[in-house]
Amino acid sequence: MTNGPLGGILSFGAYIPKKRLQRASIYAANAWFAGGLKGLAKGERAIGDWDEDAITMAVEAARDTLEGVDRTTVGSVALASTTLPFVDRQNSGVIKEALNLADETGAMDVTGSMRAATSLLIQALKGAGGGSGDGRVQLVLASEMRKARPASEGELVNGDAAAGVLVGSGDAVALFKGSYSTTIDFVDHYRSTGMDFDYGWESRWIRDEGFTGLIGGALKDGLKALGVEAGTIDKFIVPISVRGVPDGLAKKAGIKPEAVADVLSASVGDSGAAHPLLLLVAALEAAKPGEKILLVGFGQGVDLILLETTEALAKLSPRKGVKGSLARGQKDENYLRWLFHRGLLDLERGMRAEADQKQPGTTLWRNRKAVLGLVGGRCTKTGTVQFPRSDISVNPNDHAAHTQEDYPLADKRAKIVTYTADALTYSPAPPSYYGMIDFDGGGRMMIEFADVSADDVEVGREMEMVFRIKGTDEMRDFTKYFWKAAPVAKEA
């Protein structure tokens, strides 16, 4: 256990993909085979689009977290996930490039357990108070997009999401009041290297020995070690989607029933290793200053993190967060499309899909700022902005040479100049929307659109940039990332 006036959480953010697959649609397709899942066929779950994965979702959560934050203050970025796209290529390194952070940034991937994010957060919070850093803040991210077999429970229960918190010793919105951890090799489920799906054991045993036994035991010992009265906890976060488990644990530990946080089962689903962080962000959004938050992480042991919110909460600039992400959700009933997008249904894609997507490492390396960071060029002589930057300016009135400086475009808004919905080119989600956009403040590009609906695309439509998968080299198993333009959510 640790204690004392340590660092804290300076900022937070979240990203939940727009599409909400109706569980009734999943169940309807599989009821003939797995009728017993009927009890889970309620509400909706968040699903990533075909061009999203744990990296892209983490980038969006990071951008939300860094809202109003000077990015030069970020000293490290870490990503917790059990669904990292790359086993060996630092996933958080891709995120660092997408965020256009300084090269002098530390990075780390944390994986292997459903409590990867809480363990990472404990290390970050401890580090923040330890005085070992250079005063820069730590970006802690968690993101998860789990695959589950058709007709499995996980398919209905899981959800795709990402969340982030910024950790440091500055003006914290929530102070770190201590943590408590246990480690016990409890194999309620596992996924070995190379496996696509979890293999799980009987739910009754998990409930009795795992949730009640391990979490219940850790709460009993942990609260004592942390020196906190159970009755003073204002928000109790248990990222377990099995009905009644958080309430039962609260009751047994003596925590107020109204302190138990909703686990977003009905609207998002269980986002695995990202879920503790996602629920923490939701709790912080709703918290008032001076509240005690107890966050639980569970996976081969238990993590407990105690936080206390401060007056600084009110000073945080507006962000999408969990609340905003939930508000922009869009009903989806196309179960087959989702199976295809997750690689679980082998549709006939036609010869156009055969085009080789080989990515030379050299060109990506040379152009990493433009490709991963959407950094263009700005002519220091004329102010002309362009993408990508080039030796000689595009400005017809002054083709100034070697005058350009880096000019990040990812956070600029843009407007559609031309567009089409292309049903001929291969896309996993036809028709493929793309067109030309003009950025506010200069610069234009031809770009693919994301999250577009047919009735909401026109010349002049305001767009924002999102980090997505551009394509996959299926022959060599390499994911190519780039930016796309998505419609800015209209004010309600």
Place this chain on the structure above:
Amino acid sequence: MARGIKDKVAILGMGCAKFGERWDKDADQLMVEAFEEAIGDAGIDSSQIDAAWLGVAFDAVNIGPSGIPLSMALRLPNIGVTKVENYCASGTESFRGAVYAVASGAADIALALGVEKLKDTGYGGLPVRTRGTTFDMVGVTGSAPGNFAQLASAYRAAHGVGKDDLKRAMAHVSVKSHANGAKNPKAHLRKAVDMETVLGAPMIAEPLGLFDCCGVSDGAACAIVTTPEIARSLGKKDLVTVKALQISTSNGWELQQGGGWNGSYFHTTRIAATKAYEEAGVTNPREQISLTEVHDCFSITELVTMEDLYLSKEGEGWRDVLDGVFDADGQVPCQIDGGLKCFGHPIGASGLRMIYENYLQLLGRAGERQRKTPPSLALSHNLGGMPSQNVSAVAIVGLADA
């Protein structure tokens, strides 16, 4: 501006293969088919050719690199043969090579041949291909219809034209070309279509339906050029000469300069047309140009090209189209041979196919589709790339004394 090459080069002979799904022939056999007609028309022997240019765009599904395939197919006398590729303007680009060679005096007789076999890809439309490893990371590899369809969204916004009005004007473009193509034995698609069929066709790339898109075919076309003096010495009486030949290439302004180009027209075509008219001495194109063959890869491309060639006023092209100005019996017929719409677009061949039709029309050899009013100046417009980034070629040919 440079003095230009008006009347310095004459067309000695031309040939054009039957366009279509030529399951029966390889690219080199299509070359021979076009060449045999051209050399017969020219009345010379291949040993008299001093230099040759070959236009091909998709060499990977075609003939492979270099000028060697042309030299081998025609058994040319070990002369210099150069392969050129300039997107879909490759045909006119090959013509430019040959014409410039003659105009410069470097060659007495030169040959241009364009060929493409698109029907060996296994699917419709143009082959999907890379545009370079850097572009592929940040660019959009849409389909050709998707790239050109964007003209429509921008044109509607720029000129306040309703979706239905523009769609009807686009449909008229295709109905007109099909009516013309039905009369042409060398065309691929020879069936007339009505407005309802065009308007009701499946959507390919919003707002382009199936009939707003040109066909996809195999084909070849060939031109043999020389000086007017040599042509006359070889017994030619009615000479068709090159009045102007201009190519304009995008430098990124349309694609990259925020707030500049509005997406509704071809910046390069306007430049190429202006230069070509100056070179040919044309001051009022709508009155002076007898007919045009333009790059109607898509109906909307032809429509905005009427404005870019200054045959219609800006924003009024769609009305002129609906008024029949460009019909076969209109003021300035466009695609009197059926156009890309009915010939299909074997990339390397198209630019030369257009000049072939203009050549026939000028000499009164166009048979059933011959323009009644005898033409004197004919324009061809051959475009490569996409609206935001392209190569635009304008060639004006005419009777020697016009």
